Amino acid sequence: MYEANATVIGTVVTHPIKRDLTNGDQVVTFRMASNSRRLDHTTGEWVDNGTLYLTVSCWRRLVAGVDASLRRGDPIIAHGQLRSHEYRSKDGVERRDLEMRAVAVGPDLSRCAAQVTRWSDSAPRNTTAHQSAESRVSAGDVLGENVEAVSSVPPRSSEPEPVDA
Structure with a gap:
């Protein structure tokens, strides 16, 4: 084959x-x-x-x-x-x-530009005030699985970025 x-x-x-x-x-x-x-x-x-x-x-x-x-x-x-x-x-x-x-x-x-949604295979691991991404979502959010939305595009400034010549 x-x-x-x-x-x-x-x-x-x-x-x-x-x-x-x-x-x-x-x-x-x-x-x-x-x-x-x-x-x-x-x-x-x-x-x-x-x-x-x-x-x-x-x-x-x-x-x-x-x-x-x-x-x-x-x-x-x-x-x-x-x-x-x-x-x-x-x-x-x-x-x-x-x-x-x-x-x-x-x-x-x-x-x-795309919005990234990560599939999580594990249950929440961190219960402190600074929670991990996995622990900020509740069970069953999207398609029956835990997910976390992460922006793949940073906010744009109104000022142009410097260009190296």
Whole structure:
């Protein structure tokens, strides 16, 4: 068996769909597109070189995070194993689709800002006045698990940041 692992930067182009399988597992699938662009040095403009479309499937612990976080139009980075899925369409045409079984999916922070919610596997450990992040949340907050919201974007000052030359 082959393992072609890849990281693809792109945009979610369909709403993620969560399905419950007969064996009790859950899967979230969506389509993403990755556009290739290059700078045309003669005109100074960016030129589109084509688009890669692929179906992304998310399993196990990734299901809850993707289902709670991603929507159509979101800029993402997906990493996982690539496979080619061959099938015959309803009109009898043989088709091939590129699929990724993702092991990691996240927002592309070069094109957006994100609020990070951490999953906690343990019960609160600190009961002092300066509580830890894990102890500041109550059981069952989101999706039946303990979570802590952490801003991934620091507050911006109105003054420009100094630039080293």
